[in-house]
Amino acid sequence: MSYTPRWRRFISVTALVSATFVGTSTLATVPTAFAAETLTIAEIQGTGETSPVASKEVTTTGIVTAVYATGGLNGYFIQTEGSASLDFTPGASDGVFIYSPDTASSVTHGDLVTVTGTVSEYKGQTQISVKNGGLTILSSGHSLPAITGVLPEDASAREALEGMLVQPTGSITVTDNYGANRYGSFSLVNGEKPLRTATDVVAPGAAAIEYEAANKAKAYVLDDGSTADYTRGGSSTPVPYIGTATPLRVGASATFAKPVIMSFSFGAWTLQPTAPVSGKTADSDLPVSWTNTREAAPDAVGGELSISSFNVLNYFSTTGDELTGCKYYTDREKNPITVSGGCDARGAANQENFERQQAKIVAAINTLDASVISLEEIENSAVFGKDRDEALNTLVAALNAAAGSEKWAAVASPEKLPSSEDVIRTAFIYQPTEATPVGESEILTDTAAFNNARKPLAQAFKASTADDNDEIFVAIVNHFKSKGSGSGVNADSGDGQGASNASRVAQATDLVKFAEAQEAKHKTQNVVLLGDFNAYTQEDPMQVLYKAGYVSLDTTFDAGHTYLYGGRTGSLDHVLASGDFIDNFTDADVWNINSVESIGLEYSRFNNNVTNLYAPNAYRSSDHDPLIAGFNLSKENPAPLVFTDVVEGDQFYTEIMWLAQRGITAGWADGTFRPVMGVDRATMAAFFYRLAGSPKFDAPATPSFSDVPVDHQFYTEIEWFYAQGITTGWGEGTFRPDAPVNRNSMAAFFYRCTGSPLYVAPVNSSFVDLPERAPFYKEISWLRAQGITTGWADGTYRPYQPIERAAMAAFIYRYSDNVLNEF
Incomplete structure (x- = not known):
């Protein structure tokens, strides 16, 4: 048959x-x-x-x-x-x-x-x-006549067309343009989407291998009918297909207007025009046309604030000509363009090329316009004996010059730095009118997992218009180990994840611990992990982060893909939010200005061909695309509390009202605060729990104390109090929730809440009624040393006297100011 x-x-x-x-x-x-x-x-x-x-x-x-x-x-x-x-x-x-x-x-x-x-x-x-x-x-x-129809994906069906005139029809999409600027060829695929990286879609291993095998059968190449290398021997001939008017971008829809020849070349099914084409060929004479998919700006993402990650592709203000030993990639006239090796610089060869690179990055970031942006692959200027932030500050100055105002500021390097660092680093920039740093940045230094990568950098922020009712958030920028090299446990196992996957898993694991420490330090559960993780969406390092409760904004909002490699789109760059914080986010979008553009448009390819493809705009400012996400932090201010038994001028009025504004107390249902009433142990637990920010805590199903059942008003707070080691209860297994808190026990609670810091009590007591051997002598002395208490005018502390609610408000207020430094 x-x-x-x-x-x-x-x-x-x-x-x-x-x-x-x-x-x-x-x-x-x-x-x-x-x-x-x-x-x-x-x-x-x-x-x-x-x-x-x-x-x-x-x-x-x-x-x-x-x-x-x-x-x-x-x-x-x-x-x-x-x-x-x-x-x-x-x-x-x-x-x-x-x-x-x-x-x-x-x-x-x-x-x-x-x-x-x-x-x-x-x-x-x-x-x-x-x-x-x-x-x-x-x-x-x-x-x-050409044979028309959807180009077959079956290898034998394509073989049966080898050497014949065809004119593909149906939906066709550009899936790769990497070779376009050099060889005048690019890849296409049937359908409305480019090919995806396997491990961005399915799990590594058998599923990924099967997925990629199917990918290989789908793609085909459109060539130029010649063997020219338009960046070398053929550089005087204008390169075909790519240009600045109608850019050839991955994801663009393509239409064949003329017949082509089905051929096979260099391991790929290739469509050849029926005669050679070049940049001199009129668009109407080309066999194919495509849509322009460029967007002038990212989609609006809403929210009070926005955050983004941007890989700036070896932004080095220290150029190669400032150093000795540098080797260069050159243009067609042998002029140096970028450093290829021989020295620590990785960026532009000289100031002229640096300015070309910077112009594109500045255009991109100013248009991106996020409140906070993490940067990857920026120069670590300390390597060259300069201030560590010199390149970072150079970029900020250029951004502000282009913006015409002091729009941007840089987060300064922390005082504590790693003992050794790569020549590239991570950083944060922000818009002061929108976001304000809270405290100093911090680099994770006490880990070996990042010895072959850039260590995470954390910075807390609040909205610039924030008040005491608003939240803060912590951003942690990352740049994990790349996939390109590794041996032993880091060798490429062939499961689709590339080399050094074990390192990236260890880095993700330590990142989770670092994020937890940042949560505790800043008393917030609002954490954003972002940057270049060098791991696709379904790979093992990302699974570590998902299991720790972090949610990918890329997938939650179907934001798009940030990277292209080998004609496959996926995301190596991610923005993830801690589980509860995800509800604050409004939308996210990947602004495809880099990965889908031809590499010929990069500053690094300047003058590679007689056609000038360089333009000082955002497109191909890097090889990674930025993802921007919008979110909210501010809360509607509650109506000010008014206590009928506390009026301005009363002792501790300010402290009591501060306690109410922070949500640490709401007083009684009848509108009173009852300032001279004693504080019982259950209420004390509630005060400390709320002071800590009411952290997420899963109380045990079985009570830890026989006299605090699960339906007790403050069951969660008391169990949290116990879990933190602030209280151990009584010897018979009770907590005694209704018992009053004496002033000596109160001092012990504050001391333990701080983590029982190393403290040597004075040899002689500061209070006449507090012997050196008295219970909680060290804790009370520590309380005085912190300025939380001064005792009574007669020189007593009165350790066994129950603490009153007004005095408790004063103690918490001073503790927050003097120890937690929250003002």
Whole structure:
């Protein structure tokens, strides 16, 4: 039974080929030493991947469909007349490439020719090598319609079209443009989306391997009909397809307006135009057109504040010409452009190129316009004996100059730094009118997991318009170990995650611990992890973060993808929010200005080709795309509390009202505060729990104390009090929630709440009624040393006197100011 390839069953025939040809023209052929076998093109091609008559001398006939007399291909394609309309040879191609530097300039499109030559396979494509005298032009002026339809993905179906005229139809999308600026070729795929990185979609291992195998069958290449390298030997010829007017971007929808030839080259199915094209070719003469998918700015993400991550691709204000030993990548005139090695610099070769790089980054960041931006791959200026923040401050100055105001500020390096660092680092910049740093930044220094990567940098922020009712958040920027190298446990296991996956898992694990410490330090559960994790969405390091309760904003809001590698889109850059904080976020968006653009537009490719592709705009300012997310922090201020038994002028009025404003107390239902009433132990636990920010705490199902049942008003607070080690209860297993808190016990609670810090009590007591051997002598002395208590005017402390609610408000107020430094 004959087999008709699946795709050909859906071919749309656009014209029939006439079997009668007008006009004749013959060229005498040089007789060969022995007669070649006369075969059809289909018999030469066969139904397999290689020709069944390879290495044999053959004669065949066909119509010339494409000619490459110039450009380096040195040949032409011929196709059996009538084959586009009637499939005489199911499963076998009716087209073939004629490699013939001797005769390529003698033929033109539409010639009916007979050729004699030797069959071979060149880089997977069947060809006939024809020498001078092996060509006879029988007639001219013929045409063949292209086979139209959705290009098949089955390898055998594509093999059956090798060398034939085709014109793909249906939805087609650009999936890779990496080689466009150099070789004039780019990759396409059927459908409305580019190909995805396997581990961005499915789990590493068997699923990822299967997914990528399916990817490989889908893509195909559109070439330029030549072998030119437009950045080297062919740099004086304008590069085809890419430009600044209608940029060739991954994700763009493509439409074929002219026929092309299905060929196979360098391991990929390749569509060749029927004649060489270049940047001089009019758009109307190109075989394909595509949509312009550029966006002038990211989508609005809402929220009171916004946060973003931006990889600035080796932004080095220290240029190569300032150092010794640097080697360079050069332009087509051998001018240095970027550092290639030999020194610690990684960026621009000189000031001229640095300014080109900086102009693009500045345009991108100022348009991104996020409240807080983390930066990756910025110069660590300390490596060059300069202030660590010099490059960072240079960038901020350039941003502000372009903005025309002091729009941006940098977060200064912390006082405590790692003992050794990479030449690139991470950093934060922010807009002071929108966000304000809280405290000093902090780098995770006490970990070996990041010895081969940049250590996380944390900074707390609040809204610039925040008041005491508003929250703060902690941002932690990351740049994990890359996938490019690793040995031993870090060797590439072949599961789709690349090399050094073990390192990235360890880094994610330590990042979680660092984030927990930052939560405790700043008394907030609002944490954002962001940066270049060098791990795709479904990979092991990201799973560590998900299991710790962090939620990906990329996936929550379907924000898009930040990176492109090997014609596969995915996200190595992420923004994740702690579990409860996710509810504060309003939206997120990936602004595709970099990964999907041609690398030819980078400053690093300046003057690689006679066509000037550089522009001082945001597009291809880096190789990673920024993700921006919006969120809210401010809360509506509650109506001020008024206590009927506390009026301005009363002792501790300010402290009591501060306690109420912070939500540590709401007083009684009748509107009173009852300032002289004693504080019982249950209420004391509640005060400390609220002072800590009412942290998320899962109280045990079984009570720790026999006299505090699970339905007690302050059950959670008392269990938290116990879990923190602030109280141990009484020896018989009770807590005695209604018992009054004496002033000595109160001092012990504050001391333990601070973590029982190292403190040596004075040899002589500061209070006349507090012997050095009295219970809680050290704790009471510590309380005095912190300025939380001064005792009574008569020099007593009165340790066994119950603490009153007004005095308790004063103690908490002073503790917050003097110990927690919250004012």
